[in-house]
Every structure is written in structure tokens, then in C-alpha cells.
Amino acid sequence: MIIGTWLFTKMRGELVGTDAEGNRYFQDKRVVAGTRRKRWVMYNGVAEASRVPPEWHGWLHHMLADPPPAGGAPRKPWQKDHQPNLTGTDLAYRPPGHTLSTGEKPKPPYEAWRPG
């Protein structure tokens, strides 16, 4: 969180909602005719854009007019929980042959002879 954003939020921000992770979403207090109101997010922790869940992402980028209802948008049974991009972290996906990957190694493309 940088001071500028914090100050801006204090002065102009109007809290719209909070997502499951605790990220808070704001929009501009002022309404100027002919312009759309600025929307932004204050992260609860690391500022990582992919932590914004899809329903809030839609609102944040002005794709949706209204923010998701309190308690989250209605979910389908097949819907998975939102997961931020894990690239660069310990939890990042590594293909089976990767040096750091755990679990089963892929079979070599040949079948080795073993003394019987």
C-alpha cells in the first residue's frame, strides 16, 4: 500500500464492499456528470492483481454496473474457488519432469535393462 493511494482513499474513497480475502473495494465519492466513477481496490496484504476474484474483477473494470451482493455472487456447483496466480511462489505449478516437482516422475522414453 502506498501512501498516495491511502491518502486518496481517505479523502475520496467510498467503501463498496469487501471480498472473502478481505480486499476492500472503493469508488470515488464524487459524481461528475458525463464521467464514470473511479473504482479501485485496497489489498489485504500483498498487492497482487490476480487476488481479485472474478466477480469483483468485473465490477472493478466497469464490466458490471453493480458490485456483487454481500456474501458473494451466487455460485454454481461446478464453480471452483478463486485462486491467485501462483507463478513465482513455492506453490507454482511445475511439470512432472521439473527438478523441483514432487510426486511421480515421468517415465524415460526408453525402457532400461536391469540385470535379472
Added chain:
Amino acid sequence: MPKVKIDGVELEVPAGITVLQACELAGLEIPRFCYHDRLSIAGNCRMCLVEVKPGPPKPQASCALPVADKQEIFTQTPTVQKARKGVMEFLLINHPLDCPICDQGGECDLQDQAMAYGFDRSRYHENKRAVPDKELGPLVKTSMNRCIHCTRCIRFATEVAGVEQLGATGRGESMEVTTYVEQALATELSGNLVDLCPVGALTSKPYAFEARSWELTKTESVDVLDALGSNIRIDTRGAQVMRVLPRLNDDVNEEWISDKTRHAIDGLRHQRLDRPYVRKGNKLVEATWDEAFGAIAAKLNGMEGSKIAAIAGDQCDAESMIALKDLLTALGSPNIDCRQDGAKLDGPRGSYIFNPGVRGIDQADAILLVGTNPRAESPVLNARIRKRYVHGNVAIASIGPAEDLTYPVVRLGAGPATLRDLVDGKLDFAQKLQGAKHPLIIVGMGALSREDGAAVLAMARELAEKLNAVREDWNGFAVLHTAAARVGGLDLGLVPGEGGRDVAGILEGCQKKEIEAVFLLAADEIDTTKLGKAFVIYQGHHGDAGAHRADVILPGAAYTEKPGIYVNTEGRVQVGRRAGYPPGDAREDWAILRALSERLGKTLPYDTLHQVRSRLVAVNKVFAAIDQQAPAAWGPFGKAGATTDVPFKSAVANFYMTCPISRASKIMADCMASRSHLMAAE
């Protein structure tokens, strides 16, 4: 020489060629499906239409039209374009639109030519015809809906392979390419049908749905599964060899390769040695290179040179063989041999190569086969002899096993006695040989790898000299090897030195405990039970006979995994290139020997491939001339002596399984099963 004008360019062309060939000489590509350089002309696809003046006012099939003087040929006129488009449209009436699931996709003549002459939609609403697929054995997959009836496969089977089993039955819309009575093709060259087929009707069964042609890395190399040294292209994807295709070389394999060359490659994926092993107690235990070298050094250090022996295998590259020989020399051992089968060959170069070259077969007018079954030993060379037979005016006779060689052969007899009679001029065939301008005597390993091999060799030489077959312009004495490494080994002198032992001597020494350590360089064709209590070091790429007996295993590279020089049976030095890396901890063979030599305190004087190759040239200057066949030295060889009555046997009992790679191959096993099934049916 006729003068013709092709698209306004005047050109002088050799007499007797066709208009299509003349256009090719002019640098123009004429689209074609049925025409093939090495097959007879059919003229049934009609794709190669051109306009010719003087002549009827209609396009003519250029593949079947001979050139004539003052002919004017037009290949790009609107009439020609329109005619070709019409032909293409007709071809596509019944051709399925299954390119996305067709293995030929990306290398399909029909696809390519449809780009130039095809229409972007079909004008036909009728159903396409449906043709049942045929069963052509374990190597060729058929999808007969795709067939455009070019009849290339029929002509190949009949003319080149010599098995008249494919034909076109029915007529008009119900025409089918078929064997009629479903059967696998009884030929060792069936893989070539797949290359010939301009569409996806015949595709490779083992390679079905494995890869697309554009995702493969192509490496031009040399085959080592028989002694012909066919020129091949190895297609790899990642570390895997996906397929092997022939490469054009008119001097060696034209554009054919045998089924073993093409399909034994799945053997490269099985039974591989990928790490060193050291025998501890009764068991082979995984080890590091350091431990393996340590175990060898502990055994060999201080051992007398004469108690050490080495045998080089049948598929070794020249680099590893020279490293082996230099190492043994450094260790003070004269016991080295590259002739696992015990062939009695060690004379001047002319005594152990196929002197006239494969091209010489085309010239020969009388051919004598001694103790060889070329169909099993080198099917592509056999096809070359068949080509000579089809050309006509040649007498072919054989002394040895009675086999169907796909062309008629007069069988003179079975053993050395017949050869003696022939030398003495007692048989009718002797007159034919005497009258021949270019007599050719092909001596196989079946005649030379016997007790009396040296005497047979001497007799063959006597015959050749008596027939005046060895002279300035022609040397008709030909040795047909079965091992790709043999000529290279002999060129490098991998034969017993002063007081040294040959393979039989080494094995005998092992049993008498006079030999205490044996180095097997990928040598699996010896009787390993005779190695007695000797300390056996096996360096190779497959867990075959040698590895089972070994005390230390050093994992080496197969022919696709190392750059190597091989000398084929004609004495042609050819370079194989690396298409992939050896599996696991395995390394290039000469480098292993170089590293081992350091541990033994006898460091070999080369560190790079270039230096090894310089050493090869220093040992024998034939290695300086790549892909050339030079006349070889001639001199007395062989040892006249008594012969036995034992009939000659072919050196290759089973074409499909001759080496560790083909023995590990499941596809070769399938081929063998299918072939024995065929034989049982007959």
C-alpha cells in the same frame, strides 16, 4: 541428341527419355502421381499432362511420351492448367476429406498438388465410394478409401521386391488395389510401399498416429543393421527416434531400405543400458562411472598384456574400434579381433570388400553367389541383383543354401566341392562365367566363417583370377558382409597381432584360463558361455548376451546416438550423424574408452572427435575419402587347403533378428511371427 523447345527454351536432351524427364532437365516440375523414376511407366494418373507440338490438339501425358527432335513442349498454357485441374477434380471425387486424421498429412503429394491445381470446393454431391481396408502385414497400414489407383505399390511389389502379390482387381469404380486373398506381403522391402504411396492409402503401421512430419528433427545418417550401409534419414522428436526413412544414394541403396533398417528402431527404446554396473558377488550392482572404471583398473593394473583380449562387435563405429585397438596396444595385448563369426578374412583390402561396388552389379553379366543368401543378408542389395535380372541377359547361379531370392537362380550345389568343380571348369556354368565380360563372384559369410573358410576364400580367388575377373577396369570379386563394422574393423587392423588370438582363440584361452580379462565392445554374437571365468568388461547399448555375462558394464551409445564413421561392404566410408543423445548415463563409445585409458594409466592421445578421426586417417588413409569407393589393393590371400563336405549355410538364419537392436524390437518379432505364419500357410 534430340533438340526440344520447352516453354520457349531450347534444350538438347538425351535420346530415349520421356517428355516428363526432359522437362525435369529443363528445371520444370511436372505434377505426377503414378510416374516414379525407378518403376515402369504406367501413365494412368493423367496428372502430368502437357501440350506437345507437333501432335494431336489435346494435352498428352508427358510421362509416357518419348521426346522427339524438334518437339515443342508447353507446360504452363491455360489448356494444360485446365486439364490438370480437371484431373485433380476427378481424383478428388472419391478421395476422403480426412487430411487432419491422415498420417500422410504434411508430406502428401495429393495435398501438395491440390494446393496448386485443386478447386476450393467440390461439385459432387453423390456419396464417395467406400473400399474395405486390406491386411498387408505388420508394417503397412492401409486406408484404401484414400487410394487414387496410381499402381505404384503394385509395380514396386512386382518389379523391385519381386513378390507378385499386389494387383488391381475389378474395373472402373469398383477397381481396388488388393492382394485379393488377404495376406501379408512376403518381402523384406514392404516398408518402401509407404514411401512410394503418393497419398495416405498405405501408411506405416508402427508409426501410425505417432507424429506429424513437421514436428520431427531430421538427421541424415547411415544404417548399421546390415553391411550395405544404406543411407537413411533419422526423424526424431525430442529424444525419441520416431522413424527412419531412406535417403537417395544411387551408389548404395538407390532409394530403398529394408524393413529391418526402417522398423527395428523401436528396439532402441527397449533393453537399454543406461548406467554402469559392476558385479559384486554374483549380482550386477548399479555403479557410478568412477566405480566401474575403478573396478576395471583394479583388475587390469599389473595384468600381463597377453592375458587381456578384446572383441569388437558388429555395429561399432570406426572411432570406438580404433580407440579399442590403441588401448589394447597400450596394454601390450595382441589379442584383438573384430570377426565375431570367425570369418577368415585378413588379406589385402581387395580380399574383404565388395570390389565392384553395388553399382557394379548393374554391369555384371554373370553372377555367382557363394554361400550367401543376399535376400536375408542385405535385401536392398538383393533387389539390386533382381534389377539386373529384370534388365535381362544375365546368368545367375548359386552355390549354397537353396532359397527363393525373388529371381531365378541356377543352384549348382551346396558346398565347397561344387566350387572346386567350377574352378576346374567342370560345370556348364563355368563356360558362362568364362564367356562373361563382367563376371561377378559374391562370396558370403556363410562360406567364409567356417573352419575351411580360408580354403574357400582361396578357391574363390583362384576362380576370380582364372576368369580374369580382376583386371584394370573391373574387379568382380565381391565379399558380402553381414556386419556393418566388419570392413571398418579390418581396415583398422582389428585382427590378432603377432602371436595374438582370434575370437576362437580368445574363447579357448578363457576356458584354459590363459586369458583373464576380455573386453567386449558391443560384441554379442559370440558364445558367452565359453568365456569361462574371465573378467568380462562389456561396453554396449543393449542388455543382450554380452551384458548378461559381464562383470563390468559400461553403457555406450547406439548408432543413432553418436557421430560415427562406418565402412560398408563395398569399402565405402560413410559418416553417421547423431540424431539424439544416449539414454541416462550412457556416453559415446570412443569417449568411454578414452576415459578408461586414463584410469589405466595409458591415456590415449586424443580428446576430441576431430582428433580421433585424424587418428583414423593416420592408421588407414581410406578414411580420408568419405563416400567414395576406390579400387582396392589385390594380392595373394586365403590359404589353399582341404575343405569339408559340409554344405554352405547362410550367415543370417533370421533376417528380422540379427543384432541387439533388432532382437529388442517388438515390431521385428511381429514381422517374424507374420512371416512364419505365411510360411506355415504355404
Added chain:
Amino acid sequence: MAMITADPKDVPQVAHFSFTPEYMAKVEEQIAHYPPGRQASAVIAVLDLAQRQHGWLPRAAMNEVARILDMAPIRVYEVATFYTMFQLRPKGKYLLQVCTTTPCWLRGSDAVMKACQHAADGELFSVQEVECLGGCVNAPVVQINDDFYEDLDEASMNKVLDAFRRGETPKPGPQVDRQTSAPEGGLTTLKGE
């Protein structure tokens, strides 16, 4: 369109075929028409003889022909499947080959065809639709084994078939009152001396 195949799998093949002595003599005569070494040229004639002897051409017969003429069996199969005169399935004693090409069709081959199909039982009669038999001037034409029956209609066709049923051999040629392709009812010109 149905699956095409030259090798009918549903045909009951016979295990063995050999020429009878009298047919063998004819085979040898046919082969003698060609220079030595060119015996394969006799393949169509020999296949026809085999068909005459056996009624149709089982695979064993084709193999036997290949053996006699020293040809690869597939070359014989190619010839046998190419020509419609060779029957690769069992057929009745009389093969009715009804021409349905335009001239015969215009002259009423449909009715003739109907009569033939009605008679076809597979044992005495088999029926086959064929292209132009070259007898257009006497259309409609039906070839029964080696003979042409011409100028047919449904009634005369039935009459011919009935005669065959009785074991007779009706007179081949026009089934109306005309000599070959001369005008019906006798000559109209060149009557004078």
C-alpha cells in the same frame, strides 16, 4: 454407396479344382496358340474353359489356371475380376443377361427384366443386368448362356423361360417372325427375280 469389394467373402469356395481330361485337352490347345513362354496370353480362354467346366469360377479354379499358365495368382484374379463374363459367384444353370441399355430399354427391356427376375431362383435361372450386348437392332435382347434371344417382350420371354424349364432349348435369335434383322413378316424389298 455400399462397400465395393472384388473379393466376395460370402461365396462358398470349393477346396479343389482340376480340369477334366477333355477340358485339359482344350486348355492345351489354347496354350498352343501362343509362342512358348507366352502361355500367359491364354489366360482369358483358359479361365473361360474353367468356367464352362465348373459353372462359375471359384478361387481354386483361378489358382489352378495360374498354376497351369505359370502366372502369379493375383494376375489371374485381376483378369477374372475385370471381365464381367467371368462369374465369381455360383449361378444357376442358365444365366439370363438382360440388356438394359437405352435401345433395349426404349423397346421394353423393363418388362423383360421383370419376367426374368420373376423366374430367377438361383438354381435354374440367375439374372444379371448388363450393358449393351450389341444387338440393338433386335432390341430388347437377353443373352442366355452363349445364345442371344432377341425381339423379346414379357410374353415371349416367359415362353422362352418355360421351354428351358421343360428341358428344351428354344431356338435362339429373334422371337418374332423375322429372319435375323430382316423386316418382320418377310422381305419388303428385293423380292423380284
